[in-house]
Amino acid sequence: MNQRVRLSLLVVQIFVLTLMVALLGRLFYLQVAAAPKYKDAALSIQSRDVINPAIRGLIVDSSGVPLALNRVGLAITVDRIALDKQSDKGAIVLASVSNLLGLAYADVYRATRLCGELPKNDKAGCWTGSRYQPIPITKEADPEIALQIVERTNQFPGIGATPVAIRNYPSYAGVNAAHELGYIGPVTEADLSGINGRTYYRSETIGKTGLEYQYDSFLRGTPGIRTVIVDRKESITRESQNTAPIGGNHLVTSLDVRLQASVESALSDAVGRARASGYPGDSGAAIVMDVRNGQILAMASYPTYDPNAWEKGLSVKDARALFSEKNNVPALSRPLQGLFAPASTFKSVSVVAAANAGYNLNAIYNCPSETQIGNRAFQNFDSKALGRISLKKGIAVSCDTLWYQIAYDEWVRDGGLRPKSDPNDYFFKAAEGFQVNKKTGIDMPSELSGRLANRQWRNAWYAENKDFYCNYKDRAAKNQLTPFLIELARENCLDGDKIRAGDAVNFSIGQGDTVITPLKLTQMYAAIANGGKILRPSVAKAVVSTDGRVIKKISAKQLGTLPATQTTLNFLQDALREAVTAGTATGAFAGFPVAISGKTGTAQVFGRNANGTLKADTSWFASYGPTQNPRYAVVMMVSQGGFGASVSGVGVRKIYETLFGVTGSKVDPAKAIFPDGKPPIKIPKISPSTKVKESK
Template sequence: MRRNNRRRSRSAEDAADFHDDDGKTRISRVNEGELDFYRRRAMRSSAVLLFFFAVIVARLWHLQMQRGEEYLKLAQNNRVRALDIAAPRGNILDRKGREIVTNRPAFNVVWAREGNRIDEALIKKVAAMLELDITELLARIRKMAGTPGHIPIRLAENLDWDKVALIENNRMELPGIRIEVAPQRVYHYGNLASHMIGYLGEISKDELKAAEPDFYRPGDMLGKMGLERLREKDLRGEKGRQYMEVNSLGFEQRNLKGLEPLPGNDLQLTIDVELQEVAEKMMTEAEYAGAAVAVEVNTGRILMIASSPVLDLSKFIGGISRKDWKEMLDNPRHPLINKTVQGQYPPASTYKIVTALAALAEGLVSPDSTVYCPGSYRFGNRTYRCWKKNGHGTVNLKSALAESCDVYFYHVGQRLGVNRIASYARHLGLGMKTGVEIEHEKSGLIPTSDWKLKRYGKPWQDGETLSIAIGQGFNLVTPLQLTMMTAAVANGGKLYRPSIIEMVRDSDGHVIEQFQVTELDHFTGQERNLRLIKDSLVDVVHGRRGTGRKAQLPGITVAGKTGTAQVVRLKQYKHLKEKDIPYNYRDHAWFTCFAPAEKPEIAVTVLVEHGLHGGAAAAPIAQAVMQKYFADRLPKTDTNGTESPSLSVPVVGD
C-alpha cells in the first residue's frame, strides 16, 4: 500500500511539472534536452540524404551531358553491327607495266555465328554441299574459338559457280551461312619470280598479337613471304566497313550505308618478265637447281632474279599441307631456299677477277708479266694442280684469265697474301650484304688471317692463300653479290646497291616512292687496270681458247668469266666419268658476264648447282638472257628462237 501511494505521489508530481499555476502546459528542463537531441539527429539525417541526392544528380548530369554521345553510340551499336570488307591488294607490275600479280573476285562461304556454339548439323549440311571433309570445317571453327561471335568464320574459299548457286538456293535452310565476295590474288605468269614475290596466308595467333590491333582480325590474309610480306603496308590497302542492322538477338535485318575499301598501292618492279621467263624456263627444263641474276650495270636495277626450282605458289594458298611441306624439305634441290641471296658458294675461277685486280693495283704484276704453267704448282710439301693436266705453258695476265690458268694465280696469290686480296674483294662488294630488299640475305665470307684466328683459334697458313686466290677454300659468295661485282668491274669501279622496286603508286596513280641510284663504293684510280681486265674477259668469251664461248652473241661483244666450284673431292669417284658422279658430289658451275663490252649495259650471273662446268652449263643460260635483252639489236635470223652458231662450239675447262 505504501509503495502504491508513493507511485501515485510521484506521478502526481511529474504531472504537476507539465502544468503551471495558470493551468497551461509547460516543458521541463529534462524534456527540452531530449527534443534538441532528436532535432540534431533529424538534421544530420537530412544532410546525408541531401548529399546522396546531390551525388545522384551529379552522376546523372555527367552521364547525360559529358558522356551522352559516347553512350548514344554504344546504344546504337546494340542494333548496328560493323563488318570489315577486305581491301583489294595493290598490283605488282614489271618494269614495262605488265601485270605480274593482280586481283579477282573470289567467292567464299562464311558462317556468321551469333555465339561460340558449334551447330554440327548445320556444318554437316554445308560440308555435304561443298563436298568437303567435315573435320576440316570443324578445325576451322575451333581455330576461331574465343573470338567474338559476330566475327564470321570462313569455311571455304574460292568456290566455283555451281557451289555458289547451291548455297544461295538453300539459304533458308542454312541460317548464318552466306557468300562473301573477297579479292583473290591472281598470278598471271604462274610461279614466275616466286621467291621474290612470295605469297599470302591467313594471319596466325602470334602474328595477330604483334600486328596492329585496329587493322587485323582473325581470318585476315597477309603477306607471308617475299614482297608480299616486306611490302605488306603498301599492298594491303585500307579495309572498308559494312553496317548491318540487327535485332535484339543479334540477327541481321538489313544493310545500312557503309564505307568502301581503299585499294592498296601498286608496286612497279625493275624486273623484266621476258628475261625472267627465259632464265626460269631454261633452268626448269634442264632440271637445274641454282640461280640467275641480271642487273643494269650503271644503276643497280635488277632486271632478272631467278632461283630454281621455283616455288609452287598454289600450294601455299590457304596454308600448305604437311605432306607438301615435307616434300619440299626433302627435295635435294632445296626449292625453299632463295639461292640468289641465301645460297653461298665458293666463287671458283670467277674470283680470279679480284686476284688479278689486286695484283695490278699493288704493282705485283704487269700486263706483260708471265708465268710458266706445267699443270701444277709445288708449294711446301703439297702439289697444287691446274684444271688442265698438261698445263697452259707460258701465260700472262690476259691469257691466264681467258684460259683460267690456276698456276698463274697460285703465283700471284702467294705474293699478295690473303689480307690484301680480301681488301679488294670487299671494295667489289663481296663478303657483305648488298642491301637488296629481299628476305634473309646472306653476307657470304671473304676470309682474312684475323678471321681465321678468331673463328678457329689457329693462324693462317700460306698454303691456304693459294686456294683463296682461285676462289676456293673458305671463300663464299651469293649469286647476287657476284653479279654486283661484275657490274662494278664493267662500269669502272662503282658498286651500286641493287634494287627491285622501280616505284610505288597509290590507287589514284600518284607516285609516292621512286627508285634512287645508291652508290655504295667507288673504286677510284683503277680505271686502267679495270680496262685491262675487261679486255681479258672478252677473250674468255671470244678468244680461240676461251672457256666461255657458249655465251657469244652475233654483233655483241660479251665479256665474262667461267668458274667450277669444287664441292668435295673424293678418291672413290676419280675413275668415274663426270656424268656418273653422284649428283651431290658434282662441282658447281659459274658464269658471270657483261655486255656490250665497249659500253656495258647489263651484267648477268648464272650458278648451276652441281652443274660441273660453267662454260657448258651456266654460259648458255646467260647467253639466252642476253639474247632476249638485245633482241632488237641482233640480226633477225638470231631472234627467232633458233640456236646460235656459238652453241655448237665445244667447251673445255671451267
C-alpha cells in the same frame, strides 16, 4: 557552455550522422542491391570490330603487264552467331556443307573456329578474324553448289555465298617468278603482336615473302572497320561506325615478262643440260641487272613452285615438299639465299688485289701444272701446264697456279703463321672493297650476306668450333672418323685460328671458306662493267596510286666504289673480254655477234649427297655486255652442274640472245627486248587488262 552553443553542436552532430548513414546506404545499394542491374548494363555496352580487308594493289612489270592481280572467286561462308544458337552448335550443318563441297569436316570445323578456341598445338588454319563477320570455308565454290546452299536456307541455316577477291599470279608469257613475287596469307598471332614492327588487323591477308611482303604496306591498302555494339548474349544491338576499305596501291617493277620467261627457260635448260651430262644439277639461279642503275630486269631460281598454290590451299604434304631437301628445297631463293664458292669468277677480285700489291699486270707469269705450297702440291685445273703467259691470258684461260704463287708470296710477306701486327692482306682487303661480306641491299626480304673468310672470320670461327675439333673423336659421327678428317680436326684444334698457306691460295681462286650469293656476284660484275660503282639492286621501280599518281619512286643508290684504279679496271675488262674470245668461254660464245665479256667458274664442293655420292662442281658464268657500252650484267649458277662454260655459259648466251634479238649469228634489232638497248625508265599506266607485248 550555454544552452545555445550546446544546441548548435547537437544540430551539427545530427547532420554529420545523417550524411554518414546516407552515404553508407547509397554504397550498400550500389554494391549489393543494384549490382545485378549495373552488371547487366556494363555487359550490354561492348563493342566488336569487324574488319573488311581492302582490295590488294597490283604488281606489274616495267611495261604494265600484271604479275600479280586479283580475280573474283565465290566463297561459301559461315555465320558463327547463327550456328552457335543451334542446339548442336551447328555440327550437323557443317557436316552437310563439308559433304556437299567435298571437304573434310575436321578442316571445315577448324577453319570456322577462332584461334583462341583451339588448343595451342592445333591452331593451323584457324580463323583470325571476328565471329561477327562471314567466315569463308572455301573461296572457289562451284556456282551450282553455291546456288543450292542459298536456295535451301532451312537446310543450311547460317551458311551463305558471296563473291571475294582472290590473289592470282597469271603467268603471262609463261612467267613463274614465284620467289620474286612471294605470296600472301592470313595474319597470325605473331603478326598481330607486332613482333615484326608492323600493324595488322584480324582477318587481313598480308604479304608473307618476296615483293608481296616487302611492299605490303603499300599493296595492302586500308581495311574498312565496322564497329558493332553487342549485349551480354553476344547479339548485335547497334552499329557505331562503318568505314569503307580503301584499295591498295600498285607496284611497278623493273622486271620484263618476256625476259623473265626467257631467263627461267634458260636456267631450266642449263639444269637439264647438266643432268644430261651426268651431273645431279640440283638447283640454280640466273639474274639480269641493268649496270647503270642496279635494276633487276629478270631473276630466276630453280627449282621453283606454283605461286598460286597458297591461295588454292596447301596440304601438309605439299608444305613439307616445298622445304624438303629430297626435292632440293623449292622454297629457297637461290639468287638471294644460296651461298656458294665463287670459284674462278673470283679472280677478278684477285686482279685488283695483285695490282694494289704492286704486281705488274702486263708482266709474264709462270703457269705450271702444279705449285708446291708447304708439303702439299696445289694443281692447275685438269693439271695442265700452260708455260709462261701474260696475266691477261692467265685470266682468260683461268690459270690457277699463277695465283697460288702470288697469294702464297703475299701470305709469307704478311708473316705466315705468325702474322705481322698490321698485315697488308691485299687479297682480303680487295674482297672487302667488293663488299663480298655484305648484303647487296636489294629491296626483298631474307637476303643472306656472303662469308668473307678473312682473319676476323677465322678467329670467330675458331672460338665457336675449337672444342668440337679438339674432341673430334668423341663428338663426330662414326662415318666422319676417316683418317683425313681426323687429321684435319687435329690441325684445326692446334691452329684453327690462323690463316694457313692453303687458306691463302684457295682464297685467291674463289675456293675454301668464302661463299657468296649469285646476286652478290651479279652486283660485283655490274660494278666492273660500269667503271667501279657498286649499286644497290632493286626490283621495284615505283609505287603508283589507283589514280595513276607516283607515290614513291625507287631511285638508284651507289653503295661504294671498287678499290681499283682506272688502269686496273681497264686491264680487268680487257681480260674478261679475252676470256670469251680466246679463253674458257670461247666455245659457249662461238659466232655470237655481240661483244660479251665474262668469266667462267667451276667450284669444287666438299661433301656427299644423301645417296652417298660425292658432290659435283658448281657451274658459274658471270658476265656483262655489250663490252664497249655495257648495259646488262648476266650471271648464272647451277649447283652440282659441272663445268662453268658448257652449262652456265651456254645458258647465259641464250639470255643474251633474247636481250639482243640474236638468231644464230645474226642480230635482228626488231626482236630485241629493248630495241634501243635501254630498259624503260618511264612509269607505265597500270590496268588489270594490260596484255603482254609481243616482240616484232
